[in-house]
Each structure stands twice: as structure tokens, then as C-alpha cells.
Amino acid sequence: MPNIRVKENEPFEVAIRRFKRTVEKTGLLTELRAREFYEKPTAERKRKAAAAVKRQ
Secondary structure, three states, X not given: OOOOOOOOOOOHHHHHHHHXXXXXXXXXXXXXXXXXXXXXXXXXXXXXXXXXXHHO
């Protein structure tokens, strides 16, 4: 779980922006969305293969 320390006299909006950036860099939301529903192993392999083809 990413965490940040709010500095003295730091506006709340800036702290939220830093936290959002940290969460995005760690890929936490992407992982949560991927694990939201069960994905069959065959569907997972198919998705990963399609992503590999798309990358090339």
C-alpha cells in the first residue's frame, strides 16, 4: 500500500495529487481491476498472448 507523508503547510490538493501519482506508479489500481472478477486460466493466457502480439 503506497503512503505519503503530508508536509507542514502542504495543501490537501497537492498531497492527494502526490498520492494518486504514487498509486499509479505502483500499478495498484490496474491490479485491483484485474482481480475484481475471476478470470479463467485459459482466458488469462489468451489475454496475455493478445497483449504480447499487440506489443510487437
